[in-house]
């Protein structure tokens with residue numbers, strides 16, 4: 001679409017929005033007529049303003065019209081907006097300040113070409129993304145994902161979630177996400193390095209320790225972060241140690257950052273169970289995935305006396321009633337980069353199930369740690385039928401909305417990703433602090449800090465849920481607490 005047609009579509013959407021508001025609410029506040037113009041402080045009384053439900057509906061309509069081909073982004077926006085109605089009722093100034101209208105539109109979106117040459121001398125072209133969603137609480141912060149499924153919808157959903165997750169940690173970090181549709185599977189080390197260098201040749205100009213601080217995500221681990229950081233250093237001629245997180249501990253990385261997302265998810269489960277006087281000790285835990293989050297969730301669950309019985313990849317899952325052997329799993333997945341079936345082949349008593357997800361295995365606690373929408377209605381039914389007590393999302397948005405509804409209405413404790421997997425990015429913020437102060441904290445000290453942060457994240461979500469009349473609903477709690485913090489900051493900083 002050219003610039004003129006984009007402008008025409010935008011004008012049409014604005015016109016539709018304004019007409020709908022006028023229809024439903026003839027005396028709606030003026031700011032809706034022009035969301036880009038600073039408005040004078042509204043003199044409308046609360047009764048003249050839109051109700052929170054109307055305001056949310058209008059924003060959702062606009063988001064759907066503007067982003068018709070972005071199902072994951074729309075899913076993430078629906079999940080947040082539909083749960084924060086009580087916050088808007090308590091804070092009409094958020095409606096009048098156009099907070100929702102502004103939040104659903106990224107501050108900046110960067111799309112770029114990533115050309116590179118493979119080992120056979122063939123030219124390859126991938127697409128690079130960085131969606132800088134919100135910098136109201138701090139520099140843009142969020143990972144990079146390299147996976148063939150990556151597209152704008154996926155990056156926008158991840159970036160949108162990141163705003164509220166990061167806010168919930170209580171730290172000074174904004175929300176962003178990026179990545180590429182590059183598939184690292186089967187690529188040589190030299191190809192990975194050339195790809196990372198080409199990716200950074202464009203992205204560097206949009207980054208900086210006070211501007212945007214990326215980290216890893218699916219397909220981006222210590223190796224890729226090393227290559228990306230190295231190229232940034234070369235092209236900028238600056239060793240900005242706080243420009244990336246998840247760096248190697250030998251050169252500016254923080255202890256516990258690697259383990260943090262998985263460890264944090266398990267700590268979050270302990271917090272949820274603790275409210276009911278229970279612990280993880282002696283419980284069977286079902287975990288999906290076999291990447292960084294899954295490996296360290298398995299590790300910490302074992303340390304706390306639970307038995308993690310499953311792990312998976314896109315080909316199938318393994319079940320090991322004796323408890324997954326983390327060292328063997330790491331060897332297969334991180335060193336050999338082989339399929340999960342290899343685990344069952346080498347471990348007596350373990351079984352491999354091809355082409356299925358692990359949720360059919362009876363467990364007390366489930367920690368989906370693979371990818372988005374990997375736990376659907378049918379999976380939720382199976383977990384409930386087997387008596388699951390708690391589900392905590394190690395991945396971003398792994399449960400479908402229908403699955404969440406089923407789990408919550410069956411009384412299962414449900415920890416959404418924004419809270420349960422916030423330990424990763426929270427520890428990234430600890431890495432930034434150490435880089436800024438040129439300090440290094442010990443593993444034990446860092447783990448104790450992570451544990452305290454997860455307890456705070458839990459309490460913030462738990463208390464917000466109580467405050468807004470939905471006790472025990474961590475989805476409402478996490479979204480409300482994160483949103484409140486962002487919205488207050490946006491109001492204070494003006495129409496930007």
Ligand code: GLU
Nearest residue numbers: 142143215216217425428
């Ligand atoms: N990709 C991780 C997440 O989803 C970590 C982001 C970061 O550390 O910046 O939260």
